[in-house]
Amino acid sequence: MKPDLKVVVSNPAPSPVPAAPGHAEAQPEQVEMPFAILNGEPITALPRDLYIPPQALEIFLEAFEGPLDLLLYLIRRQNVDILDIPIAEITRQYMQYIELMQELQLELAGEYLVMAATLAEIKSRMLLPRPAEAGDEEQDPRAELVRRLQEYERFKRAAADLDQLPRLERDVWIASVQRLERPLTRALPQVTLQEMLIAFKEVAVRAALFAHHHVQREALSVRERMSNVLAALHQDAFVPFMQLFRFDEGRAGLTVTFIAILELVREGLIEVLQAEPYGPLHVRAASAPPTLQLVTDQPAPEGGADT
Amino acid sequence: MSEEEIRNILEAALLAAGRPLTLPELAQLFDESQRPTAPVLHAALAQLDAQYASRALELKQTASGYRLQVRARYGSVIARLWPERPQRYSRALLETLALIAYRQPITRAEIEAVRGVTVNPNIIKTLLERQWIRVVGHRELPGRPELLGTTREFLDYFGLRSLADLPTLAELRALEPLEPQELRLQLPAADDGEAAEGGAESARAPGGDALVAASSDPAL
């Protein structure tokens, strides 16, 4: 496979300081004490006879984000360009780490072993005599590895850059002030007829109104008229019976009013009084315990009561 | 540390905190070695407030400390950021209203008897304020409880010519229950005017038809 690499001149910045594994500052809290050892040479040189606290090594090794990260570290430590990896040496060092991890019985991710195999393979291919047109990058056994290392490194870098961006509630804070009370004028809640009807339906179901009552459309207008008649009656004042009717409503309206008055009488909410036989009827809101004085066969005006 | 820097730090803290800060809290912002004294802090806060004189901000000292707030004069402008979420009436209020409409004239006790729970006086108050109900009389019982009925405004609001336009109980049976939440989702705040209008219109149709239309309404 042909690596899709742009030819860019020279290396922008091989960091002069061998980068500590994985931006040591990224995890200072967990590793404060033992990590101090790791910034110096002793560990990286890996002298077998030098005692290194196993915990320190463990933390050191675990600081790597994977085989690519470990390889990058080894390359940087050698202070060589990523494009010119001394594959034999890097492989040797890599294997040492792997062995060390195994010795420490660290849980070794499978990726580390796969990389070990890859390195061994590249190393052996480097030893093979190469065709005349050697130099073609396609022929360089390291090409794929270099591409992967570079690709990983750029995102390792990008992650560090991302971490450096001013971040909310770490570096910058949204400026805010407290709001005063909300303004006094508030929109009144909107209600749809359906909402109210549903509410009524539910309360009706709960109260078993369906079972015991038969509310007719006619009855509704009667109840409405009951309210109107009641509201028209002033406390303790007599109102002429005829005044409760509006003749422009026609026969149906008069009927409704009349039934409303009857219903109000029945519920004891009004009193209908007649001073003398065949004299004018007067109505008032009930005050004392209601006394029914209505002459029930009194014809309604215009014969509206014949329903 | 310059006076300006002290002011900047105080302002930064008050704006970042978004809550009142006490004088000790403000003092804690500074390293002990260069911590301003209380009088210096007071002076800095006063200067800060003076800087806001021509602005929409003001420094306010409350029981819990100092805080920055938007001047009341700008309150109504700022309020536009929070488009009034239409408030909702409670189920209890709607049931009470419906009972008054269907069973008027009716006393609170009678409403309670049907609903099986006491009626919060605030509900009656709200309905009276909204002028949807009125006291039409009193029942001649101990305490002379008020008899409640609906008003002309009630009919107008719901687009009814008269209560007879309301469906009968039998017709109500056909109504599907609806979730107020759902309804609200269907009616974005901006459309409220229209929605109310539409509702009124359909309700203006003869009772039965309106209900049929209503239950086939996708909003239900």
Added chain:
Amino acid sequence: MSEEEIRNILEAALLAAGRPLTLPELAQLFDESQRPTAPVLHAALAQLDAQYASRALELKQTASGYRLQVRARYGSVIARLWPERPQRYSRALLETLALIAYRQPITRAEIEAVRGVTVNPNIIKTLLERQWIRVVGHRELPGRPELLGTTREFLDYFGLRSLADLPTLAELRALEPLEPQELRLQLPAADDGEAAEGGAESARAPGGDALVAASSDPAL
């Protein structure tokens, strides 16, 4: 309406909102009859920012709009208001996030291919919970793996207006033929600048293009 009054209203709104506000939202603050045009609003915002030059505040434009924030320079002072240290994120999480940001839409397997290790599911979970990433689709492969992308919250959190504002990615360099020593000697150091420039330019391309380029990258 005076320029000062416009600035005051904008400042009050931004501070009262406590979240980024878009230009249309800001325009809504004014009555239609005296609503400033977009250029006037832009100018007022610029003036506002200029006023903050010597202060702890700054106006920042992020993906969701304009916000007023306390400058990073004052961050360490302000942090004293909150005893808990801000959350730190592991390298694994940041690398995963970087890959999603620069290479979106991307599957977990593709992230793993670049990083050379498996991605801990908790990392994806954390990123999703923080609402920095979201599932934007599925790749039509066996198992229909999820394609991950970043969110507006991600941009807001990191103070970015768009993905194009992300720091530029390092360039990949070609593997030189063997005998590299010799070759490198022939390259004058002065070219370094050019190389860096070229890289920056290509990465400065608008987010969309960069992404198309990225996803067609055979490296994946």
